[in-house]
Amino acid sequence: MYVDDAVSGQGPSTGAVAPFPSYEAGLTTLLARDDRLIVMTAENRAAIRGLPTVAGPRFIDVGICEQTLVGAAAGLALRGRVPIVHALATFLTMRAFEFIRTDVGIAGLPVKLVGGFPGFLSEANGPTHQAIEDVALMRGIPGMKVWCPADEQDLLLGLDAVLSDPAPWYLRYHAGPAATTHHAPFEIGRAEVFSEGTDVTLLTYGLLFGECFRAASMLRTHGLSVGLVNLRTLKPIDRGAILTAARRSALLVTVEDHFLTGGLFSILAEALITAGLAVPVLPLALDERWFKPALLPDVLAYEGFTAESIADRVLRRLSQL
Amino acid sequence: MTVNEYRLASVGSDHAAAHGDLKALAHRVRRRVVRLATDGGCFIGASLSCVDLLAYLYTHWLKVDQQRLDDPDRDYLLLSKGHDVPALYGLLAELGWLDPSRLQRHLKVDDDIYWHPNRRIPGVEFHSGSLGHLLSVGLGIALDIRLRGGTGRVVVVLGDGELNEGSIWESVLVAAAKGLENLVAVVDRNGFQANVATEELLPLEPLTDKFATFGWHARRVDGHDFSALAECFDTVPVGCGRPTVVIADTVRGKGLPSIEARADRWFCNFSADEVTQLLGELDGTRSAEITSEVLLVR
Secondary structure (H helix, E strand, O other): OOOOOEOOOOOOOOOOOOOOOOHHHHHHHHHHHOOOEEEEEOOOOOOOOOHHHHHHHHEEEOOOOHHHHHHHHHHHHHOOOEEEEEEEHHHHHHHOHHHHHHHHHOOOOOOEEEEEOOHHHHHHHOHHHOOOOHHHHHHOOOOOEEEOOOOHHHHHHHHHHHHHOOOOEEEEOOOOOOOOOOOOOOOOOOOEEEEOOOOEEEEEOHHHHHHHHHHHHHHHOOOOOEEEEEOOEEEOOOHHHHHHHHHHOOEEEEEEEEEOOOOHHHHHHHHHHHHOOOOOEEEEEEOOOOOOOOOHHHHHHHHOOOHHHHHHHHHHHHHHO | OOHHHHHHHHOOOOHHHHHHHHHHHHHHHHHHHHHHOEOOOEOHHHHHHOHHHHHHHHHHHOOOOHHHOOOOOOOEEEEOOOOOHHHHHHHHHHOOOOOHHHHHHOOOOOOOOOOOOOOOOOOOOOOOOOOOOHHHHHHHHHHHHHHOOOOOOEEEEEEOHHHHOHHHHHHHHHHHHOOOOOEEEEEEEOOEOOOOEHHHHOOOOOHHHHHHHOOOEEEEEEOOOHHHHHHHHHOOOOOOOOOEEEEEEOOOOOOOOOOOOOOOOOOEOEOHHHHHHHHHHHHOOOOOOOOOOOOOOO
16 A cells, blocks of 8 residues: 655645755855854865855864864853854764863853764765764763754755754754755754654654655555654754654664664664653664775665665565564 | 952062062962862862962953953963862952852862862853863964954963873964964973873973974963062063963972972872861971872872
8 A cells, every 4th residue: 555644734845945055155144144153164174165255254274173173162152152163073073072072061152063074974984084973972962962964955944043052063964965855944853754654664864864765765665654754953852753653653763874872773762761662663773883985875885775775674674573 | 358459569669569468368378278188188289389370360460350250351361270270269269259168168069169170160261170171262262352353361271291182282283373372371380290290201391492383482480489470471472473381380289398399299188187287387387297198190
């Protein structure tokens, strides 16, 4: 039985309009509006190439000094600024981890940490560059919020809200093309529910949303009722969306380019246990290992995270229920 | 005396009298530090070495007033080594920033006064304790002051052992590159890190040259000589486009000959009787006989 699961009234065709044409354009607009914003980097300018010209002295590049980057951001925040800090996700969240935890976290300062090339997006760099524990590390800091946009449109929908929020944030940056149009306005702590399904619900975030979107379509061709949830913020997590899916679906699947430990699977397990729910869960993640370095399509294929692989693994698990 | 009264006393020709006041102030601060080194103890050695520095800076150099902490042009002092906070608490109590009775709640759960700084205490700009952090935080404050066209200056007190941390040298590079002349690092050069002399483990000398070659305006001073401190800080350059470092030669445990310059007297938890003896030693009326266990922390 094929079920069109699109949530009524929120079909993908509706579309939430991105308020800016690009991340850089968004920053440019918001910088002009709010003089507290400062753009910082540890010489990682991929996402902000035009900002030195636009921001002038409010663009600060400290060189390859991630610890000083974060410490200085805390100092600027103490003076009322809101620094938007850019570095590779690996080096930002690990080289500077203690500075994030101690200078930003303990003080609860409104520093926005933008981690570039997280998860599979590090492609062929090798395990030194693989940020696949970043969610676990960042969500473990009291008061730190975590946002993992699925693509550029998703990123732009939430940018203003996250930069305006007084909390420290980790932004798992992804500005790739969207697999589909996002329909739900961004709201902190609110997942975007693309569809609800009785057989299986795919829970995901970030880059792999696109693969999950396609995997959901494939699963529907097998007559399955498939839910698809783009979680957006992993902290705060939309517990309601998770528990609704757990009650509705025969199987939950978490899909993430992250270690199995500490990411979405752990978040789901915590939510289920807290609610006293025990449901079958298939976690698709990196279990105690780094991924094979290669170009992105090959990584996805080798590691089993293409839409086809995801659908295949879900079908196999469903057959065991 | 308040900060302003100390400043007024230093104006005019009677520097000797002003320095006498400073000595008396520093002596009272040291008495407070000694009294914190019991019932759980504190990092007394590293605290006593920077008492004179802090007393000088707060009363004669820093433009900072407890009543006007929101003044955008005020100065900042950050304790990066952190474990020297008893010196700051003692000073803040003497200057009227901190209710002295709160020091009786040292290490107690009903207050926020413990082995490292908490910024809920008035006068503490930022928490520290993990070494190698506050030069970068101070750098950020200095950047913002400059962005706003302000005149405030940021002093960051570093331990010499703290200079082992790589993050310090990151910030040293960055501050020079950014030409932050409103940033002043003060190294409490007491010659020791936690358990050994600095030169026995990771030699730092020639320290002045190290900073100078990193592009800093570097100078060295006797950190217990108020006249020398005045001469040094009064001539910290403005407009040279470089950050300044003052390497202040000090003595660990300064004021207590029985523990001075000893590697094994960094963190101490004395008995009540030993505290009484040490206060006498500080006053010059007796020498102390210390028998309490030598503690290794870290």
